[in-house]
Amino acid sequence: MKKNLFLLFLGLSVSSLVQAEIVTTDIVTIERLFTYDDVGAIEGKEGTDIVAWMETGIDECPTGVWLSPSAPGYNNMTSFLLAAYMGQKRVRFQVYNDSLWERSASGVCEIDAIRFE
Numbered sequence: 001m002k003k004n005l006f007l008l009f010l011g012l013s014v015s016s017l018v019q020a021e022i023v024t025t026d027i028v029t030i031e032r033l034f035t036y037d038d039v040g041a042i043e044g045k046e047g048t049d050i051v052a053w054m055e056t057g058i059d060e061c062p063t064g065v066w067l068s069p070s071a072p073g074y075n076n077m078t079s080f081l082l083a084a085y086m087g088q089k090r091v092r093f094q095v096y097n098d099s100l101w102e103r104s105a106s107g108v109c110e111i112d113a114i115r116f117e
Contacts, residue, residue, distance in 0.1 A: 020098035022112050025065070026057035027092050033085040047074055051101065051108060052081055058097065061109030065093050066101040068110060080114040092117050 032053040047069035056062055067077055084091045095109035 020096070022094050023058055023060075023097045023109075025093040025095065026055070027090050027117055028054040028056065029088055029090055030054050030081070030085045033081060047078070049101070049103075050078060050081060051104075052085070056093070056095075056109070058095065058109065060097040061095060061100065061107040063104070063106040064108040065095050065111050066104075066108050071111070077111060077114055080116075084114070084116070089116055091115060 030052045034051045034053070036048045049069070050067045051064055052066070053064040056065065067074065067081065071077060080091075083089065092115045093111055094113040094115070095111055097109055099110035101108040101110070
């Protein structure tokens with residue numbers, strides 16, 4: 001019985017890992033850009049969470065994307081987000097479809113890359 005439960009748990013874990021992937025948004029224009037003074041703050045790192053709102057075309061995160069200060073390219077990607085928003089440029093995001101921003105009920109995926117296209 002314990003072996004069957006373990007195999008069931010293992011199967012469910014592996015199936016959820018298979019679904020996790022980097023996916024690409026539609027080409028979009030950022031509608032709103034939010035940042036916070038403490039949400040997502042990490043001790044010893046500069047910055048907080050940044051959220052860009054738009055229709056992404058991705059089921060897991062239809063309303064936007066977010067960036068954590070723990071991201072290795074946080075400063076560069078922050079500059080890209082601000083430039084895209086201020087210039088109303090069309091961009092495409094690569095996002096982790098299994099890393100959702102905890103403060104959004106509608107689904108906002110974590111950014112992996114930003115591409116001006």
